[in-house]
Amino acid sequence: MPFFKGRHPFRETRFSFFHGLIHGNCPHRAAWHTEGYTVIPVTTAAPDKLLSVAEIRQRFGLSKSTTYLYVRDNRFPAPVKIGSSSRWLESEVNAWLAERVRERNARVAA
Structure with missing residues (x-):
């Protein structure tokens, strides 16, 4: 028997999402943890490989400084920063x- 009567105390608060993260597979989870949230389908596609500057140098023969110069001049894709x-x-x-x-x-x- 639940400790509350009537509606769940977190049901329509901004904390319901975090409650779900903390309590995981509560029996009542399916009933209210997805209300108001967009469900994003999980894709089965392989994730994109991340290349380091060393791999860029090896693949294209560009020096580190030339790679960043091309990025600055919009002549090469910008990197994704992960930490430093x-x-x-x-x-x-x-x-x-x-x-x-x-x-x-x-x-x-031509």
Whole structure:
């Protein structure tokens, strides 16, 4: 028997979400923990690989300073900051490379 009568004391407060995080699989969880929240579907796609500046250097032959110069001039994708380190999404780097190939092919064809 619950310690409260009637409605759940956290039901319509901003703390209900945090209550759910603390209490995990309460029997009443399904009834009220998702009210007012958007359900985001979980994708099964593989996460994007994060590349370090060393991997960028190895892949493209660009020095560290040239890489950051290109980022500053919007000539290379911006990194994602994780703490004090910078990482590039592999999909963005591959898209950048594909764009360079398209530009080259357009110049050669012209």
